[in-house]
Amino acid sequence: MSPRPLALTLAFVALPVAAAAQGPAAPASAPASAPAPSLEPRRLVQPLGDDWPTYSGDYTGKRFSPLTQVDRASVKHLTLAWTARLTAGAGAAGRARFGGGSPVIVGGTGPEGLPAVPANVKGTPLMVNGTLYVTTPDNAWALDARDGREFWHYFWRTQGSTPIANRGVGIWKDYLYFVTPDNFFVSLDAKTGKERWNKVHADFTQQYFSTMAPIVVDDHLLLGTGNDIDSPGYIQSFDPLTGDVKWRFYTVPMKEGDPGLDTWPSLQSAKYGGGHPWLPGVYDPETRLYIFGTGNPIPAYTAGRGEGDNLYTCSLVAVHVDTGKMAWAFQTSPHDMHDWDSAQTPILFEGMVKGKMRKLVSTAARNGYFFTLDRVTGEHLVTSKFGGDANWAREVAKDGSVRRNPDKDPTVPGAITNPTSGGTINWEPPAYNPQTGLFYVTERNGFSIYYLTDPDPRGSMGLGGKEEVSVGSTGNFLTAIDPTTGSIKWRRPYPSASGFGSGGGGGGLLTTAGNLVFAGDAGGNFVAYDAETGAPLWHSRIGNVSNAAISYMLDGRQHILVAAGDTLYAFALYE
Amino acid sequence: MTAARWVAAATFGVALSVTLRAGDAPQQPAAQPPVIEGHGGPPAPGTQTATPAPRPGQGQAQGRFPAQQRPKGDPDVIQRGRGIFAGACGPCPGADARGGQLGGPNLLRSQLALSDKAGEALFPVIKNGRPGTTMPPSPLPDADINAVIAFVHDLQSKIGGQGNPPPGEEVELNILVGNAKAGAGYFAARCASCHSATGDLAGLATRVPEPKALQNLWVSGGRTVARGGGARQTGAPRAVTTATVTLPSGQTATGTLLRLDDFLVTIALPDGSQRTFRRAGDTPKVDVTDPLTGHRALLTVLTDADMHNVTAYLVTLK
Numbered sequence: 001m002s003p004r005p006l007a008l009t010l011a012f013v014a015l016p017v018a019a020a021a022q023g024p025a026a027p028a029s030a031p032a033s034a035p036a037p038s039l040e041p042r043r044l045v046q047p048l049g050d051d052w053p054t055y056s057g058d059y060t061g062k063r064f065s066p067l068t069q070v071d072r073a074s075v076k077h078l079t080l081a082w083t084a085r086l087t088a089g090a091g092a093a094g095r096a097r098f099g100g101g102s103p104v105i106v107g108g109t110g111p112e113g114l115p116a117v118p119a120n121v122k123g124t125p126l127m128v129n130g131t132l133y134v135t136t137p138d139n140a141w142a143l144d145a146r147d148g149r150e151f152w153h154y155f156w157r158t159q160g161s162t163p164i165a166n167r168g169v170g171i172w173k174d175y176l177y178f179v180t181p182d183n184f185f186v187s188l189d190a191k192t193g194k195e196r197w198n199k200v201h202a203d204f205t206q207q208y209f210s211t212m213a214p215i216v217v218d219d220h221l222l223l224g225t226g227n228d229i230d231s232p233g234y235i236q237s238f239d240p241l242t243g244d245v246k247w248r249f250y251t252v253p254m255k256e257g258d259p260g261l262d263t264w265p266s267l268q269s270a271k272y273g274g275g276h277p278w279l280p281g282v283y284d285p286e287t288r289l290y291i292f293g294t295g296n297p298i299p300a301y302t303a304g305r306g307e308g309d310n311l312y313t314c315s316l317v318a319v320h321v322d323t324g325k326m327a328w329a330f331q332t333s334p335h336d337m338h339d340w341d342s343a344q345t346p347i348l349f350e351g352m353v354k355g356k357m358r359k360l361v362s363t364a365a366r367n368g369y370f371f372t373l374d375r376v377t378g379e380h381l382v383t384s385k386f387g388g389d390a391n392w393a394r395e396v397a398k399d400g401s402v403r404r405n406p407d408k409d410p411t412v413p414g415a416i417t418n419p420t421s422g423g424t425i426n427w428e429p430p431a432y433n434p435q436t437g438l439f440y441v442t443e444r445n446g447f448s449i450y451y452l453t454d455p456d457p458r459g460s461m462g463l464g465g466k467e468e469v470s471v472g473s474t475g476n477f478l479t480a481i482d483p484t485t486g487s488i489k490w491r492r493p494y495p496s497a498s499g500f501g502s503g504g505g506g507g508g509l510l511t512t513a514g515n516l517v518f519a520g521d522a523g524g525n526f527v528a529y530d531a532e533t534g535a536p537l538w539h540s541r542i543g544n545v546s547n548a549a550i551s552y553m554l555d556g557r558q559h560i561l562v563a564a565g566d567t568l569y570a571f572a573l574y575e
Numbered sequence: 576m577t578a579a580r581w582v583a584a585a586t587f588g589v590a591l592s593v594t595l596r597a598g599d600a601p602q603q604p605a606a607q608p609p610v611i612e613g614h615g616g617p618p619a620p621g622t623q624t625a626t627p628a629p630r631p632g633q634g635q636a637q638g639r640f641p642a643q644q645r646p647k648g649d650p651d652v653i654q655r656g657r658g659i660f661a662g663a664c665g666p667c668p669g670a671d672a673r674g675g676q677l678g679g680p681n682l683l684r685s686q687l688a689l690s691d692k693a694g695e696a697l698f699p700v701i702k703n704g705r706p707g708t709t710m711p712p713s714p715l716p717d718a719d720i721n722a723v724i725a726f727v728h729d730l731q732s733k734i735g736g737q738g739n740p741p742p743g744e745e746v747e748l749n750i751l752v753g754n755a756k757a758g759a760g761y762f763a764a765r766c767a768s769c770h771s772a773t774g775d776l777a778g779l780a781t782r783v784p785e786p787k788a789l790q791n792l793w794v795s796g797g798r799t800v801a802r803g804g805g806a807r808q809t810g811a812p813r814a815v816t817t818a819t820v821t822l823p824s825g826q827t828a829t830g831t832l833l834r835l836d837d838f839l840v841t842i843a844l845p846d847g848s849q850r851t852f853r854r855a856g857d858t859p860k861v862d863v864t865d866p867l868t869g870h871r872a873l874l875t876v877l878t879d880a881d882m883h884n885v886t887a888y889l890v891t892l893k
Binding site: 159160161162203207227228229230231268272298299389391408411415416447449452453454458460461462463464470473495496497498521523525527536539541 | 638639640641642644669673674680681683684686689690734735736737738739740746748749750751752753787790791794795796816832833834835836837838839841867870871874875877879882883886
């Protein structure tokens with residue numbers, strides 16, 4: 001290298017350093033702008049490739065990356081490419097360390113000058129055109145996917161609410177969409193982070209709170225509700241340009257004549273019956289069905305819902321994306337009494353069932369049971385138990401649903417029941433690898449004693465009326481299921497010192513064409529497992545993994561990106 | 576509201592919200608009481624979670640939702656409203672507003688009542704009734720109607736996290752439904768190989784007089800409680816898991832197991848020092864001795880009746 005270019009290089013390096021020393025008030029360069037994503041909705045119909053353009057990677061929910069640079073042989077060379085620590089709120093603290101960015105863009109109607117919820121990434125970052133889009137409650141960032149440098153940061157001043165998580169953004173052309181805990185639905189310019197508009201998608205006074213990553217299907221932006229008090233669940237389709245509502249689908253009967261009303265003691269009970277579709281669903285372009293899971297009925301643990309099935313809570317539901325009309329529904333646990341929702345993101349795949357190739361959908365539900373249906377017709381094909389020690393069921397009914405043993409409802413003297421109310425699995429996404437034909441899911445085997453504390457025959461409200469005491473566990477596992485039969489192929493324990501099964505698989509899973517499954521274990525390790533056997537092949541202790549990893553190819557290099565709390569870690573191979 | 580209460584309310588709110596979904600809770604080990612009423616349920620024992628930094632403000636001073644963020648009403652007016660409500664309205668929505676004998680709705684979750692800010696929605700409905708429903712016009716003076724509204728607002732402000740109803744009257748709940756004699760039999764068959772009513776468990780019910788606490792203690796083996804830091808209850812010896820690590824050379828080290836994953840094992844040696852060994856598959860050999868293995872095995876076979884019977888027996892060990 002000649003002296004002249006070297007001096008030039010140094011000059012370029014020196015400039016931003018000097019600017020950074022002056023603090024964030026003096027940005028190093030012109031207002032940052034991310035590359036335009038220009039994500040046409042039809043791209044989302046294609047299989048997942050080098051990018052990660054929607055919550056589950058593609059519409060199928062598989063979280064299967066076709067990238068093969070990192071495989072079972074090369075994974076031992078996987079090493080840290082960069083980290084990025086996210087600082088929530090309107091302040092700029094922490095950003096200078098990573099080269100700063102533009103001033104934080106602030107929206108929202110809440111009070112000023114108050115501390116933000118600390119950043120904790122429990123959603124899926126999207127990667128489109130070299131840019132990562134990441135969220136935490138009230139916050140969205142665009143980062144350079146090559147090194148994590150911040151392009152922009154948007155902060156929403158909330159009015160309050162329950163900031164448990166944000167699952168990520170949706171992208172339509174050059175626009176981003178995300179929800180706030182106080183139920184606004186905000187559209188940003190993806191290049192600059194500037195707000196285009198915000199709309200209310202659920203009523204804050206009714207104590208709805210929002211976490212879901214919007215799903216884009218053509219000119220539909222699909223959003224579901226969350227709430228713990230006695231309110232009805234629904235999903236809506238919005239026009240991505242204007243934010244106008246196209247349709248709304250309630251998961252519970254809202255008026256006389258609605259299907260399922262006879263499974264509730266009264267219309268009043270149904271209308272306050274819950275069934276929230278907390279998480280993104282999946283989409284089948286051939287049938288134009290959007291398939292998603294619904295939450296538990298409310299009141300969650302007590303009397304007050306009669307003895308009926310409480311449709312369509314704890315169900316897998318398919319609606320036509322153009323009309324919002326239900327095509328079919330399958331209830332995984334009629335009359336749930338433990339807050340075990342079935343809102344988990346299902347997975348679409350093709351498989352041989354009873355000698356015939358079928359278009360299938362599978363879900364591993366919070367109640368510890370696994371289900372496979374024909375995704376076109378909703379016909380039930382498989383029910384099996386994947387939560388090894390789940391003990392709440394009386395029988396698998398002829399229709400494939402799992403009937404509860406009422407003795408295991410919360411009782412005054414206590415009922416010892418598996419799983420805990422957290423479930424065998426919770427929100428953490430599963431994954432499916434078409435090369436192994438296996439469905440991977442986190443399996444937790446916790447026991448609780450559930451005490452009924454509100455024996456009022458009217459029932460309690462929300463999640464009230466019970467006391468739950470965790471009394472031990474028989475282990476947590478990374479579990480691989482053959483979804484065409486429901487049989488468990490292997491279970492890899494997440495060891496822990498307590499021997500009680502604590503942690504592991506916390507943020508969800510990624511699988512790749514390199515025949516790997518990536519998961520966080522109970523010891524704070526981010527681990528690459530052999531997708532065929534479950535053997536651990538590589539790990540890095542980054543702290544407890546808080547989301548499902550994604551993978552993308554950039555500049556000829558496959559990245560594996562994962563979060564542990566407020567920090568993103570990108571891993572790659574250096575040849 | 577004082578500053579101290581203000582912060583406490585905010586802390587409580589966030590703590591509840593974070594346990595909403597099991598996987599949503601951060602996983603740093605930290606003290607946590609054994610009773611968890613989270614939506615997500617308790618984290619597995621041993622992963623007890625830290626409460627994140629409180630989030631003062633953001634309307635959290637008086638709660639997380641609008642019904643909890645209204646300006647606080649005059650306590651005297653609320654008290655007066657309580658009496659008027661019980662008398663004039665009780666039969667329909669119930670004196671606790673959660674639905675009454677005449678089939679009135681649960682007012683605490685009603686859209687009208689939740690969205691009402693300062694009586695603008697509730698007052699006309701109480702004053703004029705709702706045509707087409709069973710809600711009649713009220714003859715109450717305006718001041719009484721306002722007192723009723725203040726009472727309903729106050730009740731709504733006490734809706735707990737995750738839609739828990741406001742605290743009502745204390746209900747005495749008896750968990751002692753088991754048969755002590757049958758419990759003694761079960762104890763002799765299943766527990767007596769490790770425990771003795773005249774040995775380690777002598778006086779157990781004196782040390783743990785509350786039956787529910789006693790039941791939780793014996794079923795869990797005390798570990799969930801013991802690991803909760805200050806919340807540890809007496810009554811059972813602290814169960815310590817130990818491990819013996821055997822190196823390929825044949826050298827062994829035994830100590831309290833502190834950490835175990837697929838890659839490392841850490842033990843505390845008798846002198847208090849820690850040793851960490853790298854693991855590669857089955858090398859070195861790690862033999863774990865967990866005194867609660869029996870309790871864990873019991874979890875999968877214990878029936879509720881046996882549990883209640885054993886509890887009924889153990890409460891006699893005064």
